[in-house]
Amino acid sequence: MNLKKVGEDPYVGETLQQSLSKWLTPNDSFYVRSHFDFPKISKNEFELVIDGLVDHPISLKLDDLKKLPKKTLSATLECAGNNRSDLSPAVPGNQFSNGAVSNAIWSGVSLRDVLNLVNLKESVLQILFQGADSGETEKDNPHEPYLRSLSKDMAFDPDTLLAYEMNGEDLPIEHGFPLRLVVPGWYGMASVKWLTKISAIDSPFKGYFQGKKYVLKYTDGTQKPLEEIQVKSLITYPEDNSSIDQKKISIQGIAWSGRNSIESVEVSLDSGQTWNKAELVGPSEKYSWRHWQYLWNVPSDGEYTIMSIAKDTFGNNQPIESVWNELGYAVNGSKPVNITVE
Amino acid sequence: MNLKKVGEDPYVGETLQQSLSKWLTPNDSFYVRSHFDFPKISKNEFELVIDGLVDHPISLKLDDLKKLPKKTLSATLECAGNNRSDLSPAVPGNQFSNGAVSNAIWSGVSLRDVLNLVNLKESVLQILFQGADSGETEKDNPHEPYLRSLSKDMAFDPDTLLAYEMNGEDLPIEHGFPLRLVVPGWYGMASVKWLTKISAIDSPFKGYFQGKKYVLKYTDGTQKPLEEIQVKSLITYPEDNSSIDQKKISIQGIAWSGRNSIESVEVSLDSGQTWNKAELVGPSEKYSWRHWQYLWNVPSDGEYTIMSIAKDTFGNNQPIESVWNELGYAVNGSKPVNITVE
Structure with missing residues (x-):
């Protein structure tokens, strides 16, 4: 990868300054932020499970997804921690300069088209996304997978994608091969990589990466979960x-x-x-x-x-x-x- | 290259059917049509000469070009001979199916910004572009370079580019490294690869690739030079x-x-x-x-x-x-x- 290394175990890297001048960020120059080691998933063994509060839980192979209408859009992803190193006094976390932002063309299917295959129950409030990556969130915590949820509204937005292509190529492993949720316009943590499970749930998800991390905590005590990328x-x-x-x-x-x-x-x-x-x-x-x-x-x-x-x-x-x-x-x-x- | 070979010496290849479904064509999947062997040009030795009817002929290195305002646009190029194999009765030439068309994001400088460095004389009618590739146009013809011209109007269109990047990467050799004219919306023959010389001229250019080839010759005797890509x-x-x-x-x-x-x-x-x-x-x-x-x-x-x-x-x-x-x-x-x- 053609990046400036910011962290190790798991690998974190930001886009080089000379690559930021390109409208399209080539895949090997696109910033990488992961929470656990990259999971290796074989294309043939891959299955996406859709379960929870649905009439008909299903499991889809990659080829099943590729038969649905293909959707392509370009979207800039920015890591919520981009430019963190500019803050004074310094705060813990990956010390990104300004390169944790990149722009690519994503292709896949509308999440909506997939959710419409299963009939959600009326009580559904959110859709929960699980990556195949897992580990300790903090020292001595039990292993858990990367999990994030979206409101039903955002999940049914036609531009919320299950992407299998990035800049016309299969997703590289570091960007979630073979399938990644892409939530255009939101900070990168929402675009769950190595997506393997989608669950319909009836209460707001409050897991580690949504309730504890990725929350704006201001000095006056107010707190706000991160969502849309700020101007x-x-x-x-x-x-x-x-x-x-x-x-x-x-x-x-x-x-x-x-x-x-x-x-x-x-x-x-x-x-x-x-x-x-x-x-x-x-x-x-x-x-x-x-x-x-x-x-x-x-x-x-x-x-x-x-x-x-x-x-x-x-x-x-x-x-x-x-x-x-x-x-x-x-x-x-x-x-x-x-x-x-x- | 990830293409279907259509011709050899020089190499000609068309985009595979599965790649046509991608909005962005990756560089190694972008159709290739050349007229002579690919010339090898080193980045450091490269010079673009601008001469002819100008007040101040100049020569620019790649770094000089990169200091000018950078311009990026996406453009689909189609070879004028795409789908030739559909015609009946058959006609000579590369027998393209429907894959001599691809879409990329091009970055470089406006040709206009470069022409403005030299002050054209009033008599200038066209701008002539010369590639570093050369050879026999027909058996036993003398060697000549690839040459094409544009009207002054088209040359000064702000979207006519001297491109040094394709999909965020340096131009691959088969697409004209290090510099290619890109005339958005025109058949590919206008987008001269391996561009090394630009000359201001005061009469319409009638060379082999403009007067003899790349001309529509209908059965009723009418003739028309190829320009804009048809719907x-x-x-x-x-x-x-x-x-x-x-x-x-x-x-x-x-x-x-x-x-x-x-x-x-x-x-x-x-x-x-x-x-x-x-x-x-x-x-x-x-x-x-x-x-x-x-x-x-x-x-x-x-x-x-x-x-x-x-x-x-x-x-x-x-x-x-x-x-x-x-x-x-x-x-x-x-x-x-x-x-x-x-």
């Missing part, structure tokens, strides 16, 4: 702490916001005092990041602090400063880039 | 001559039309007597094919001939029958798929 932008060129000997610089970056489109990106060349509208460029797909650029005629040699902020079509503004929280999630403040023009 | 659709599932033991079949396919969007696709289940509107699904990008599907409740076992036709937003209709022409180009008639339901 954010990054500068991908120039690099932080670089020197440039040009007077015309094409500042480039990316911006994204969960299930909303990006409305505008503004760039500051003076540490945030004044702001200039950037041009949005490249593919414009609902759940994917948008490229932007700003052609800057540098007035004179010197040191500059460049910043960017994005706004989405729902009126959400990227904050200048990230809001500190105990576990370091949803860190979306403007990330300054310092350069020297000489 | 077309294909069925990607089920496969031709297959047997299916299901009564609910998700018919799937692709449709595309040069620089226009697809407005609708219709599917016939009775050899073209009656037509049903298909659903357009997946990414909708200006220059890329669109996926479509039609859920068919099969009335009874038997043999069926399935067909599809597309219409674009400009009002162009895909014909039922292809129009025969001497060199077998732009073959875009509806391609029937025969299946047995049992």
